[in-house]
Amino acid sequence: MTNTESILEDYDIIDAHTHIYPMKISMKASQNIGRFYRLPPRHNGSVDELVTNGKACGVKGFLVCSVATTPEQVQSINDFIAEECALHPEFYGFGTLHPMMEDIGCEIDRIINLGLRGIKLHPDFQRFNVDAPEAYSIYDMVEDRLPILFHIGDDRYDYSHPRRLSKILGDFKHLRAIAAHLGGFKVWDEVKEYLIKPNVWFDTSSTLALLGKEAAKEHMRMLGIDRCFFGTDYPLWDYQREVQNFLTLGLKDDENRRILSGNIKAFLQICQ
Ligand SMILES: [Zn+2]
Numbered sequence: 319m320t321n322t323e324s325i326l327e328d329y330d331i332i333d334a335h336t337h338i339y340p341m342k343i344s345m346k347a348s349q350n351i352g353r354f355y356r357l358p359p360r361h362n363g364s365v366d367e368l369v370t371n372g373k374a375c376g377v378k379g380f381l382v383c384s385v386a387t388t389p390e391q392v393q394s395i396n397d398f399i400a401e402e403c404a405l406h407p408e409f410y411g412f413g414t415l416h417p418m419m420e421d422i423g424c425e426i427d428r429i430i431n432l433g434l435r436g437i438k439l440h441p442d443f444q445r446f447n448v449d450a451p452e453a454y455s456i457y458d459m460v461e462d463r464l465p466i467l468f469h470i471g472d473d474r475y476d477y478s479h480p481r482r483l484s485k486i487l488g489d490f491k492h493l494r495a496i497a498a499h500l501g502g503f504k505v506w507d508e509v510k511e512y513l514i515k516p517n518v519w520f521d522t523s524s525t526l527a528l529l530g531k532e533a534a535k536e537h538m539r540m541l542g543i544d545r546c547f548f549g550t551d552y553p554l555w556d557y558q559r560e561v562q563n564f565l566t567l568g569l570k571d572d573e574n575r576r577i578l579s580g581n582i583k584a585f586l587q588i589c590q
Contacts, residue, residue: 335549361553371557383438389419471502523549
């Protein structure tokens with residue numbers, strides 16, 4: 319048994335940031351994301367490939383989501399996520415919404431009735447400012463009902479800047495937000511200024527390879543170890559390498575346990 323295998327046997331792992339797509343569009347969808355981030359995607363975005371790769375790394379649970387780039391896609395994506403959650407008890411599904419869709423309230427009720435655990439918003443793909451007036455109605459309606467996983471940050475756009483999320487966190491004190499990518503993809507220096515707040519958590523997706531080990535470790539300790547979740551951003555990065563990158567950060571054993579699964583279990587009230 320190699321060192322990594324024995325470490326993996328020790329930990330419960332939940333991947334708190336993954337995207338899945340129906341088989342017939344998965345390759346195209348993952349290539350589109352890859353093009354957006356100028357990173358050739360390492361996986362095809364299918365459910366099977368996620369489960370196979372995750373299980374090989376000892377991952378026991380997955381937060382799964384998918385983003386509607388137009389209002390017309392919302393319902394079918396939410397149905398797909400719910401269907402996959404019914405087939406995979408280890409999936410925790412987050413639904414999608416679009417700020418320009420009609421009758422958002424009705425879709426939020428449907429998301430809850432489908433058993434989904436939260437909402438995922440990607441302001442850069444969906445082209446709205448996180449603090450735009452049309453998005454406020456979403457926050458108003460979900461504040462006390464569902465957490466929101468936000469894609470945050472990109473040095474090329476301003477839609478999802480940490481500054482904009484900070485305003486939402488102040489205006490909706492009961493909202494439980496997850497700021498993906500440790501609070502701001504490629505704008506990590508600005509996270510400290512805006513996102514040290516009681517109602518925001520973070521995930522490690524698309525950060526470890528870019529930030530470097532020491533900086534990632536320091537950044538997580540600055541944010542608060544209890545507020546960080548492990549996530550891979552499947553299908554973008556090599557799955558195994560993402561798990562290994564995390565396990566070799568040099569965090570303490572109890573920090574690993576909390577980030578790898580303890581924190582997200584408490585956040586989503588998962589009993590496993
Ligand atoms: Zn995402």
